[in-house]
Amino acid sequence: MTPAYLSHFSLDAVPFSKEIADADLWLPPSKEELVHELQESLEERASVLLTGEPGVGKTCVLRALKHRLPQAGFRLTYCHNATLGRRDFYRQLCLALGISPSASAAAIFFAVSSHVEDLGRDRLHPVFLLDEAHLLHQDMLDHLHILLNYQWDSRALLSLILVGLPELEDRLALRRNRSLYSRIHRRFSLAASTPEDTADYVRARLAKAGCDRAVFTADALGMLHEAASGSLRDTDRIAIAALRDAARKKRKLVERDVISKVIELEQREAA
16 A cells, blocks of 8 residues: 555655665765775775664665675675574575585585685685674684685685674674784774765655655754664654654645654653
8 A cells, every 4th residue: 555645745656765776875975985995995805894883874885885896806795694603604605605505514614615715716706794793603703714814814815894783893802803803904983874964865865756845844854863863774764754744734844843743652652
């Protein structure tokens, strides 16, 4: 069933949805620069750490990176189940790489290592992206640095991208994890969006959905940014609720009182 607020605001599609093509993602200048630096890091065959609070746009940055990374020279493998033990993790990695997982942990690791070396000979640089990496078991952190060690550590045949919450960097900085941490050449921290970023983001998403006029007033955008604390995920949720409420009231603008009511309802439900 089509949401009523779409026709009310003359929208062609849901404006704040996850279902948006990688090519259509909007990023503020600061995050555009980060995508460029990430791509540059991979072109240098470096490994990367990317941390940030929930909802600040880590996934958007990674989707933009995937879209812009030349497929001819890179093989990107995405792993999101960071809670697996070492053997199950490598079995998942085998499946992602199109390799039949072997019976023993040693055989699985050998298969992954051999595949990485084969890709290097084919002039393809493999990139392993581990999302939610702050959830990795310590035995995986103890072992990951071995994946980055090829030909007596003389060649970088693989880039590792570890993505997670800020506490991931604290874990990696522990003495026990120094072998892995020392092999992560570039370390980035993704900050929350600024008020200007939030306003530009809302306008861009509405324009992509077919709206060619201002829908949120300046005061409403300011309150929306404050309520979401710069989190794009929370911005999406609050903005959708505000559009619904304004449409029910037959109002053509989302004003400060509408955002205030949405926030009040959320706080009441959370209490």
